[in-house]
Amino acid sequence: MKPVTDFSSLDLKKRYTYADYLTWEFSERVELIKGWIHKMSPAPKRWHQKAETVLSSKFYSHFENHSCEVYHSPFDVRLVKNKGQKDQEIDTVVQPDICLVCDPSKLDDAGCKGAPDLIIEILSESTSKKDYNEKFNLYQENGVKEYWLVQPELFYIEIYALENDIYERFGLFEKRNSPDLVSGKLFPDLKVSMAEVFAR
Known part of the structure; x- marks a missing residue:
């Protein structure tokens, strides 16, 4: 073409x-x-970049000697119905802020073909509606096991875990009234510092 x-x-x-x-x-x-x-939106605000950098480095350090691999945007994730789908049959390509892929067979030179195990989207005024609706439903439908929504302007992390193909809210962690170290359901040993993510 x-x-x-x-x-x-x-x-x-x-x-x-x-x-x-x-x-x-x-x-x-x-x-x-x-x-x-x-x-996609133009370059995000500084606090978005700060949160993404802290989370990326925390995830990378935690999984450095692990089979799971961490990637951050821009990184193409092709959500497919089956691994045999050809390029002309695939209709969904997203660029999550951060994703974790634990199945190496899903990785190729073009990015990820299939659902990552975990996705993080850093919310902004222009993307929050899409991240909470379209992408929420998309990631749920495609079997992303855990979905984090991080709001750097309002200082919270909201985590959803897939249960029987439906996202259940695992936790809403706010900087002002939550423990500093928080973790999701999928990798409880991975602790994220709210103070670092939302540092000003």
Whole structure:
């Protein structure tokens, strides 16, 4: 297929596939959710970057000698119905802020093909609705075992764990009234410091 170098030449009322996505060479960052293009926000605010950096480094240190691998955006995650799906059959490509992949067979040079075990999205004013609705449902449908939503402006971490294919809220941790060290259900030994994540 011919490369697409201008975002404005795309038809936003049309559904696309990962095969199309691979031809896009414009500077704008986008995600593909069930075939529909979602333009990503410009560079996030400093507190978003700070939280992402702290969490990425904490996860990386914890899993350094482990089979699980940590990646942060931009990193393509193709959510597929089965591993045999071809590029032209895949209609969802997302770039989570942070993801943890424990099955090495899901990793290739293009990123991750299949659901990561854990995903973290750092919320901002422009993305919180999508992260709480579309992505919440998307990650639940595709079997992401744990989903963290981190709100650096309001100082909280909300964690959902997959139970019988449905997300149940494991905890809402607020800096002002929670223990400093918090952890999720999937990896209880991984402790995250609220003071570090939300340092000002």
